[in-house]
Amino acid sequence: MIINTELENKGxxxxxxxxxxxxxxxxxxxxTENGVILQVTVIRGSVIRFRYATDNNFENDFSYAISEDGVRGYSKLEVEEHDTCYKIITIKVIIQIDKESLKTSIYDIHGNVICKDDWGFHWEQSYEYGGNIVKMSKSAPQGECYYGLGDKPMHLNLKGKRIENWATDQYAFGKDQDPLYKSVPFYLGMYEERAYGIFFDNTFKTFFDFCHERRNVTSFWAHGGEMNYYFFYGPDMQEVITKYTDLTGKPELPPLWALGYHQCKWSYYPEAKVKEVTSKFRELRIPCDGIYLDIDYMDGFRCFTxxxxxxxxxxxxxAELAEDGFKTIVIIDPGIKIDDDYWVYNEAMENDYFCKRADGPYMRGKVWPGECFFPDFTNPKVRTWWAGLFKELIDEIGVKGVWNDMNEPAVMEVPGKTFPNDVRHNYDGNHCSHRKAHNIYGTQMARATYEGVKKYAYPKRPFIITRSAYSGAQRFTSSWTGDNIATWEHLWIANIQAQRMSMSGMSFTGSDIGGFAEHPTGELYARWIQLGVFHPFCRTHSSGDHGNQEPWTFGEEVIDVTRKYVELRYQLLPYLxxxxxxxxxxxxxxxxxxVLFDQHDPQTHYRTDEFVFGNQILVCPIQEPNAKGRRMYIPRGHWYNYWTREYVTGGLEKWVDADLDIIPIFIKEGAIIPKYPVQQYVGEKTIDELKLEVYFKLGEKEVSKVYEDAQDGYDYTKGRYSLRTFTFTGKENEVIIQQHVDGTFVTEYETMEFEIIGLPFEIKEVEIDNxxxxxxxxxxxxxxxTLIIPKNFTEIHIEG
Structure with a gap:
C-alpha cells in the first residue's frame, strides 16, 4: 500500500x-489489496459515475437526487489493460485508472487532460459517529475556474473559496456567509475553455475547497456516507449543466400565471387588508397574479387551519380574489403544534409519523406555533399522508399554490438552529440519522407538498415554492433565496444567487425583491424591481416589521418605475x-x-453583474445608489440597446446611461422577441395578435423560438402546443423570415405584427410564400x- 507519511499522520x-x-x-x-472497490458506471458517453467502497462493502444504492427519467445509454464502451493502468474508453472521454494507487485521470478523445486526481480518494474513520469521512482531491491547473453550488452569496467564480453544504436558516445573511438554505453539491470546472462538472451525491454535511487550502488542489469531502460522484464532460459549459439537470431531473411547465408578478409580506391579514392590497394593484394598473398569506392566516400557526x-x-x-385575477398562495411549515385538539397532530400521532430521537422520544422543537413535532418526510407513508392534507386547501377552498418555509428544518432557540444529529429518519427504508437526512429534509417536504397540490389542483398544474433544497428539488418546486436584507450589497447578492442557481440546475428562482429584513429606499426598491422582473421567479416580500413594502409606499416615481417594469415582464411572458x-x-x-453565454471569451470568466435572460436579452442591473449609468461588458457579437435602439459592437466595456427608470438591456442582433399586450393578470385579455420585435442582422442566420400552449393544464404533454421556430436572414437589400410550426395547439390570434428594428433600407416589396x-x-x-402578417406563413421575403 502506498501511503504519504505526512497524510498518514493525519489519519x-x-x-x-x-x-x-x-x-x-x-x-x-x-x-484493491486493502479492500477498496472502485465502481465506474458509464451512464452516457460523457456522464460517468465513480463510487468507492472501503472494507469490500458498498452501501445500498439509493438516491433522492437522481431522476428515473434521465437519459441512459452509450454508443461505445471499451476497457483496455496496460502495464501501469486500465483505460475505459467512451465516445467522449478516456478514463485512466492507475494500478498502483487507484487514482483516476480523465482525458478528452484528443488526449487533453480534463480532470485528474491529486491525492485522489482517501478517507479516515469517524471515531465520534462511526463510518468514514470520505475525501477526494483533484489537481487544479493554474487558471482553472469554478462555478455552481447553489445559493452561495459570493463571487460567481469560486476560485479560492471553501464551501460548506448544511441547509441552514440564516436570517439576514451577509455576503460570503456560508452555509445557507440550500445544499447543491454540484460544481463546474473550466480550464482552457473546456468545461466539466462534478456532482457529489452525498447528503451528509459536505465541503468543497477550490484551491483555498492548497493552491493547485480542489477537494471535496463528506462527514459520512460514500464517496459517490458523477462526472460530466462538455466541453461546452451549457452541455454540462443540461446533462446534470437531465440526471437530477427537469421540472414540468408551471402555469403561466406563476411567471407573473407576486406580492407577499409577513403578513397580510385580516381579509380586509388582503383586499386593500389587491385592490390597490388594480387601481394603480400594476399587473399582479399572486397574493401570499403568511403564517398569520392560520389558527395559532397550526398548519392546514x-x-x-x-x-x-x-x-x-x-374565489373573490380569483375573480379579480389573483391566485392565492399560502405558507405551510413543517412544525406541527403539539395539541391534543388539533386534528393534524392527532393523525400523525396515531400513525407514528413524527421524527424521533435515537433513544425513543419524539423530536421536539420550538417554531412559530410553540412546541412542535415534525413529520418524517423521508418516510413514503408520511409523504402520502401529507399530500392528502391539501385536499381542503386546494380542492375545496381554491388555493392555487403552496409556499414551504422553515424546512431546513429550522428550530428556534437552539444553538444549531435545527434538529440534533441523533434524530432518526426512515429514508425510504434506508434508516439513518439526521446527519444524513438533514440536507434533503426540505426537498422531501416540497416533494410531498407537490404531490398533494398536483393531485388536488388537477387538471391544472401545481405551483410550489421552497426555501430549502437539495439537488433534484427542481423536479417539484421553485425556490427563493431566503431572508435577505434591504441593502445595495444584497441587490448584488440577489443577482449572483439567481445566476448561480440557474447554473446549478434550479432556474426557477428569485429573491425577495426590496429585501426581507429592514426597509429599502425608494431608489433601492426601484433598482431591485428592475432586476427582479428578469428573474424566473418574481416576488416582492418583506418582514413587515419595518413598515410596508408595496410599490406605492415609495411615492409616484417608484410607482411609475414599478409599473413600467412589471408591464415589461408581462409583455415578455411568451419569451419567458x-x-x-x-x-x-x-x-x-x-x-x-x-461565462455560460460565451466561455471562449476570457473577459467573461470573472464577470458577475451582466447576464443573458433566455438566449437573446442581455441585462445589467444598476447596483449603486445615485447612479446615472454604469460601465458594463457587452459580450462578443453585435447588440441593440433596447431603449435607444443604438447598434453596438461587443467584446468591450461600455458606459451606458441609466437614469432611475432605466436598467441597461441589450438585444442580440437577429433576435425575434415575442410580446403579448400588457395584462393586469394572466388570462385577463384575449391575445388578438402576437407582436414580434425583429432586430436586423446582416449575414449569418439567427434562430428564435416561441412556445405557446393553453397556459395551464396537461394537454401540452399530448402534443397540444405550438412551437414556432423563426429563422432570420438579413442582406443589404433583403430580409428573409422563415417559420416552422410544431404541435397541434391553435393560438387565439390570427396575425402577427413584425416590427423590424435597424432595417437598413425602405420596404418596397413583400412576398409571402412566393x-x-x-x-x-x-x-x-x-x-x-412594421408588417401585419397572417400567422401561418412559411416564408416572408422583404426587399428594398
Missing part, C-alpha cells in the same frame, strides 16, 4: 494496489414561457452568466418598418 487512509478487475455491462469494478377571526370565509375570499419550455424540455438554464403582396395590405400605417 488518512488510501487505496492499495489493484488486484482484480471485472465488468458487468456498464459497470466496471476495480478491487384558518384563523376565522381574520378570515371568516376563506373559500369566498379566495419559451425560456421555461427549453429548461423543462432540455435542461437549458434560464439565466446565463456571461406570392407578391400589396404593401397597403400588410404595412402598418402607424409604425415604421
Amino acid at each position: 488518512n487512509l488510501f487505496p492499495g494496489k489493484i488486484n482484480s478487475f471485472s465488468q458487468d455491462v456498464d459497470k466496471i469494478y476495480f478491487k 384558518w384563523n376565522k377571526e381574520y378570515f371568516p370565509d376563506p373559500k369566498r375570499m379566495v 414561457y419559451t425560456m421555461f419550455w427549453e429548461y423543462a424540455e432540455f435542461g437549458i438554464p434560464m439565466l446565463k452568466p456571461l 406570392v407578391d403582396i400589396d404593401l397597403k395590405k400588410v404595412l402598418s400605417k402607424t409604425k415604421p418598418n
Whole structure:
C-alpha cells in the first residue's frame, strides 16, 4: 500500500494496489489489496459515475437526487489493460485508472487532460459517529475556474473559496456567509475553455475547497456516507449543466400565471387588508397574479387551519380574489403544534409519523406555533399522508399554490438552529440519522407538498415554492433565496444567487425583491424591481416589521418605475414561457452568466453583474445608489440597446446611461422577441395578435423560438402546443423570415405584427410564400418598418 507519511499522520487512509478487475455491462469494478472497490458506471458517453467502497462493502444504492427519467445509454464502451493502468474508453472521454494507487485521470478523445486526481480518494474513520469521512482531491491547473453550488452569496467564480453544504436558516445573511438554505453539491470546472462538472451525491454535511487550502488542489469531502460522484464532460459549459439537470431531473411547465408578478409580506391579514392590497394593484394598473398569506392566516400557526377571526370565509375570499385575477398562495411549515385538539397532530400521532430521537422520544422543537413535532418526510407513508392534507386547501377552498418555509428544518432557540444529529429518519427504508437526512429534509417536504397540490389542483398544474433544497428539488418546486436584507450589497447578492442557481440546475428562482429584513429606499426598491422582473421567479416580500413594502409606499416615481417594469415582464411572458419550455424540455438554464453565454471569451470568466435572460436579452442591473449609468461588458457579437435602439459592437466595456427608470438591456442582433399586450393578470385579455420585435442582422442566420400552449393544464404533454421556430436572414437589400410550426395547439390570434428594428433600407416589396403582396395590405400605417402578417406563413421575403 502506498501511503504519504505526512497524510498518514493525519489519519488518512488510501487505496492499495489493484488486484482484480471485472465488468458487468456498464459497470466496471476495480478491487484493491486493502479492500477498496472502485465502481465506474458509464451512464452516457460523457456522464460517468465513480463510487468507492472501503472494507469490500458498498452501501445500498439509493438516491433522492437522481431522476428515473434521465437519459441512459452509450454508443461505445471499451476497457483496455496496460502495464501501469486500465483505460475505459467512451465516445467522449478516456478514463485512466492507475494500478498502483487507484487514482483516476480523465482525458478528452484528443488526449487533453480534463480532470485528474491529486491525492485522489482517501478517507479516515469517524471515531465520534462511526463510518468514514470520505475525501477526494483533484489537481487544479493554474487558471482553472469554478462555478455552481447553489445559493452561495459570493463571487460567481469560486476560485479560492471553501464551501460548506448544511441547509441552514440564516436570517439576514451577509455576503460570503456560508452555509445557507440550500445544499447543491454540484460544481463546474473550466480550464482552457473546456468545461466539466462534478456532482457529489452525498447528503451528509459536505465541503468543497477550490484551491483555498492548497493552491493547485480542489477537494471535496463528506462527514459520512460514500464517496459517490458523477462526472460530466462538455466541453461546452451549457452541455454540462443540461446533462446534470437531465440526471437530477427537469421540472414540468408551471402555469403561466406563476411567471407573473407576486406580492407577499409577513403578513397580510385580516381579509380586509388582503383586499386593500389587491385592490390597490388594480387601481394603480400594476399587473399582479399572486397574493401570499403568511403564517398569520392560520389558527395559532397550526398548519392546514384558518384563523376565522381574520378570515371568516376563506373559500369566498379566495374565489373573490380569483375573480379579480389573483391566485392565492399560502405558507405551510413543517412544525406541527403539539395539541391534543388539533386534528393534524392527532393523525400523525396515531400513525407514528413524527421524527424521533435515537433513544425513543419524539423530536421536539420550538417554531412559530410553540412546541412542535415534525413529520418524517423521508418516510413514503408520511409523504402520502401529507399530500392528502391539501385536499381542503386546494380542492375545496381554491388555493392555487403552496409556499414551504422553515424546512431546513429550522428550530428556534437552539444553538444549531435545527434538529440534533441523533434524530432518526426512515429514508425510504434506508434508516439513518439526521446527519444524513438533514440536507434533503426540505426537498422531501416540497416533494410531498407537490404531490398533494398536483393531485388536488388537477387538471391544472401545481405551483410550489421552497426555501430549502437539495439537488433534484427542481423536479417539484421553485425556490427563493431566503431572508435577505434591504441593502445595495444584497441587490448584488440577489443577482449572483439567481445566476448561480440557474447554473446549478434550479432556474426557477428569485429573491425577495426590496429585501426581507429592514426597509429599502425608494431608489433601492426601484433598482431591485428592475432586476427582479428578469428573474424566473418574481416576488416582492418583506418582514413587515419595518413598515410596508408595496410599490406605492415609495411615492409616484417608484410607482411609475414599478409599473413600467412589471408591464415589461408581462409583455415578455411568451419569451419567458419559451425560456421555461427549453429548461423543462432540455435542461437549458434560464439565466446565463456571461461565462455560460460565451466561455471562449476570457473577459467573461470573472464577470458577475451582466447576464443573458433566455438566449437573446442581455441585462445589467444598476447596483449603486445615485447612479446615472454604469460601465458594463457587452459580450462578443453585435447588440441593440433596447431603449435607444443604438447598434453596438461587443467584446468591450461600455458606459451606458441609466437614469432611475432605466436598467441597461441589450438585444442580440437577429433576435425575434415575442410580446403579448400588457395584462393586469394572466388570462385577463384575449391575445388578438402576437407582436414580434425583429432586430436586423446582416449575414449569418439567427434562430428564435416561441412556445405557446393553453397556459395551464396537461394537454401540452399530448402534443397540444405550438412551437414556432423563426429563422432570420438579413442582406443589404433583403430580409428573409422563415417559420416552422410544431404541435397541434391553435393560438387565439390570427396575425402577427413584425416590427423590424435597424432595417437598413425602405420596404418596397413583400412576398409571402412566393406570392407578391400589396404593401397597403400588410404595412402598418402607424409604425415604421412594421408588417401585419397572417400567422401561418412559411416564408416572408422583404426587399428594398
